[in-house]
Amino acid sequence: MLTxxxxxxxxDVRVLRGxxxxxDAGEVHALLGENGAGKxxxxxxxxxxxxxxxxxxxxxxxxxxxxxxxxxxxxxxxTLHQQVAVVPGLSVxxxxxxxxxxxxxxxFVAWKALRRDVEAxxxxxxxxxxxxxxxxxxxxxxxxMTLLARALSLDARLLILxxxxxxxxxxxxxxxxxxxxxxxxxxxxVLYVSHRLDEVFEIADRYTVLRNGRVVESGAVADTxxxxxxxxxxxxxxxxxxxxxxxxxDEPALTVRQLNGRRLRDxxxxxxxxxxxxxxxxAGSGRSELLRVVGGAxxxxxxxVTVGGSPLVLxxxxxxxxxxxxxxxxxxxxxxxxxxxxERNLNATTxxxxxxxxxxxxxxxxxRHADSLWRRLGVRGSSVRQPVLNLSGGNQQKILLAKFIALxxxxxxxxxxxxxxxVGTKAExxxxxxxxxxxxxxxxxxxxxLIELIGLCHRIVVLYRGRLVAEVPRDDFDEHxxxxxxxxxxxxxxxx
Amino acid sequence: MSDAELExxxxxxxxxxxxxxxxxxxxxxxxxxRPVMGPIALIxxxxxxxxxxxxxxxxxxxxxxxxxxxxxxxxxxAAGQTAVMVVGEFDLSxxxxxxxxxxxxASFIATAxxxxxxxxxxxxxxxxxxxxxxxxxxxxxNGVLVAYLGVLAFIATLGMAQVFTSLANRRVDGQPVFGLVxxxxxxxxxxxxxxVSNKIWISMMFxxxxxxxxxRTTFGRRMYAxxxxxxxxxxxxxxxxxxxLATFAIAGLAAALAGILQAATTATAxxxxxxxxxxxxxxxxxxxxxxxxxxxxxxxxxxxxxxxLRTLDNGLNFTDLNDYVxxxxxGAAIVLxxxxxxxxxxxxxx
Numbered sequence: 001m002l003t004x005x006x007x008x009x010x011x012d013v014r015v016l017r018g019x020x021x022x023x024d025a026g027e028v029h030a031l032l033g034e035n036g037a038g039k040x041x042x043x044x045x046x047x048x049x050x051x052x053x054x055x056x057x058x059x060x061x062x063x064x065x066x067x068x069x070x071x072x073x074x075x076x077x078x079t080l081h082q083q084v085a086v087v088p089g090l091s092v093x094x095x096x097x098x099x100x101x102x103x104x105x106x107x108f109v110a111w112k113a114l115r116r117d118v119e120a121x122x123x124x125x126x127x128x129x130x131x132x133x134x135x136x137x138x139x140x141x142x143x144x145m146t147l148l149a150r151a152l153s154l155d156a157r158l159l160i161l162x163x164x165x166x167x168x169x170x171x172x173x174x175x176x177x178x179x180x181x182x183x184x185x186x187x188x189x190v191l192y193v194s195h196r197l198d199e200v201f202e203i204a205d206r207y208t209v210l211r212n213g214r215v216v217e218s219g220a221v222a223d224t225x226x227x228x229x230x231x232x233x234x235x236x237x238x239x240x241x242x243x244x245x246x247x248x249x250d251e252p253a254l255t256v257r258q259l260n261g262r263r264l265r266d267x268x269x270x271x272x273x274x275x276x277x278x279x280x281x282x283a284g285s286g287r288s289e290l291l292r293v294v295g296g297a298x299x300x301x302x303x304x305v306t307v308g309g310s311p312l313v314l315x316x317x318x319x320x321x322x323x324x325x326x327x328x329x330x331x332x333x334x335x336x337x338x339x340x341x342x343e344r345n346l347n348a349t350t351x352x353x354x355x356x357x358x359x360x361x362x363x364x365x366x367x368r369h370a371d372s373l374w375r376r377l378g379v380r381g382s383s384v385r386q387p388v389l390n391l392s393g394g395n396q397q398k399i400l401l402a403k404f405i406a407l408x409x410x411x412x413x414x415x416x417x418x419x420x421x422x423v424g425t426k427a428e429x430x431x432x433x434x435x436x437x438x439x440x441x442x443x444x445x446x447x448x449x450l451i452e453l454i455g456l457c458h459r460i461v462v463l464y465r466g467r468l469v470a471e472v473p474r475d476d477f478d479e480h481x482x483x484x485x486x487x488x489x490x491x492x493x494x495x496x
Numbered sequence: 497m498s499d500a501e502l503e504x505x506x507x508x509x510x511x512x513x514x515x516x517x518x519x520x521x522x523x524x525x526x527x528x529x530r531p532v533m534g535p536i537a538l539i540x541x542x543x544x545x546x547x548x549x550x551x552x553x554x555x556x557x558x559x560x561x562x563x564x565x566x567x568x569x570x571x572x573x574a575a576g577q578t579a580v581m582v583v584g585e586f587d588l589s590x591x592x593x594x595x596x597x598x599x600x601x602a603s604f605i606a607t608a609x610x611x612x613x614x615x616x617x618x619x620x621x622x623x624x625x626x627x628x629x630x631x632x633x634x635x636x637x638n639g640v641l642v643a644y645l646g647v648l649a650f651i652a653t654l655g656m657a658q659v660f661t662s663l664a665n666r667r668v669d670g671q672p673v674f675g676l677v678x679x680x681x682x683x684x685x686x687x688x689x690x691x692v693s694n695k696i697w698i699s700m701m702f703x704x705x706x707x708x709x710x711x712r713t714t715f716g717r718r719m720y721a722x723x724x725x726x727x728x729x730x731x732x733x734x735x736x737x738x739x740x741l742a743t744f745a746i747a748g749l750a751a752a753l754a755g756i757l758q759a760a761t762t763a764t765a766x767x768x769x770x771x772x773x774x775x776x777x778x779x780x781x782x783x784x785x786x787x788x789x790x791x792x793x794x795x796x797x798x799x800x801x802x803x804x805l806r807t808l809d810n811g812l813n814f815t816d817l818n819d820y821v822x823x824x825x826x827g828a829a830i831v832l833x834x835x836x837x838x839x840x841x842x843x844x845x846x
Contacts, residue, residue, distance in 0.1 A: 316735060321733040322733075327731065336731070337725060337728055338720075338724030338725045340721075340724045340792070344720065348721050348729065348734070349732045351717045352714050359715055360712050361712060
């Protein structure tokens, strides 16, 4: 269905070097690689957003490269981006038909015909939908399905999915995968980009691994293992990703008693100095809300949170920070980074610290502060003066961590600290987190990747529908049991 | 250069705007030249009209009296507008605030009542203090609406602009208040020091204070953080609401000061004369954003921007062009000036 052989450079940096990729009709083909390996560049070339320097692209009988996204779309390439966009105010049916003539009579929309056509498409996906609904009312899974229906209605031969499950719960993800299977059953080829290897092994037939702009491995998913893929992506093995385990203290640092709030029911939790506690649970189980309440970003209804023995007043994140509690938010673009230089971002939490007289800042102090954090976390880039959004995802994540670490916190709350980050940077972030704990901080980590919690934590607690349903010490870590607790199937609290 | 930089992460459109384009560390020639484009454009405007009208345009009297002294009020208003735009909002009520503060100040020191009866004028000092206080209060109202009640700045300040202007007209019965000559009110603006007019001194000092605030204080750092991403700033421990509130108060103070300066210059308080300031101040900030600090609002840029706009308007006055055509040209010039950075952002995404 797709054959691509392309080269691409930005300036004098070669991003793709003779990359060959073939996606067959009816298959899901996973495109894997760390950030900076060239994945996004490759899919943007196929989708007509970027022009390659050399090489060719064929989709069916159409020969590219395509000059712009519309031309690519006309030739059968449909793309679903990470940020799934529909037009609010229009119905689902109109969104599916967007940009093309809708059935009409003398210029008036023929609603009946339109509804019939579009409902038939959703039928093919096995996802019944009331197509006259306003697209503004759609949840993430419904938006994704709407765009999938649109791709189908366009007779797309190649569908590019870029991190399609980022905003979905596990149940929704299964429905999406079922729909993808239906689409491939109709002869569509799917190019699937995701950082989550568990998903890749669930949905993909074949895979291609990019490293530094070259294809380093390609084959059938059935013939490989997670460990082998990670090794191909990074050149290092999965065990090497986690730092050596160090014992926690038993001095209490963070205590949560009978905490209630939005999505939280009677949470009791203790974290000791030097301890890393993982919070597992499905999306919507209250795991992010727990961090947000303790971090001062969300109101609690009742309950007590104490740090180092003194009760916390949780009015704003700023008040929590003054008492030694920091929360590193999950979505670095929406909640984490300021559209400015890396230096300004690194100083964002400590603006009052570098002062000459009164309210006047010392720019030299700020620069030293930013430089030292930059070096300490091993950010790769030209200098702290560069715009933070020009950095790669992994380096942006380090900047985000750095500005909170700068407060030398006693309690660190990490929400998906490695989301959208390549495997190499993940390992570096694990080391940073372990070092924080070793220096005496209490760490609470939320992650959707169980393997990450198992590798990193001293203890894992499981939330299910706002309640803490299981607590598992490191010696009893068992992927299947923790997973079934996440689904509410094993409501037992394992002793400490 | 390391691998990590090879792929500039595609940021969501919301965040992507104000950054300079191109891979890290290397700037395109257009980006490098941008800081000198503004001054060059200003020199070009002066040269162009100077060649055409050497005896009228290119005189000290014209350039000082008709350009710098007129632009003095606008620099003050635009400095306040810059502050508001730094935090990612804007203030469409600056004209209304100026009208209201001026009307109140004027009514205290006028030598005649609205009916034309002579009256004993009050203290100039207290009248000015009351006028400035009203400006701050108007700004606080805008700030509460936007920061604490979540009304969009666009509609909140647009609506309040009408409220302030109408209250001002109610105070002075829609008439200009003439004869504000008592108690040396006019000396505030008309006097001079070292041969330079007071209003130029005052506007330069005000601009310097705002520059210091934005560029060199912890408050300014917090303002830029809130403007860069309010949610991220809040989660970084910054009290974003309070910062926004204070910023609107600054804009209100600036508008009131500019209105009073203008009233002192003309010895007349007129509720309609500050009305064009809204568009002019926002245009000035945008021009400044196009010139300096990789697309963020900044004070030197704003000052240069309003001077450029005023110089162009003044030069056009010497031509034979119809007034409406002149206005159309200066409007088009604003849009043209912000086009190059807009285009380079567009290119950066290809």
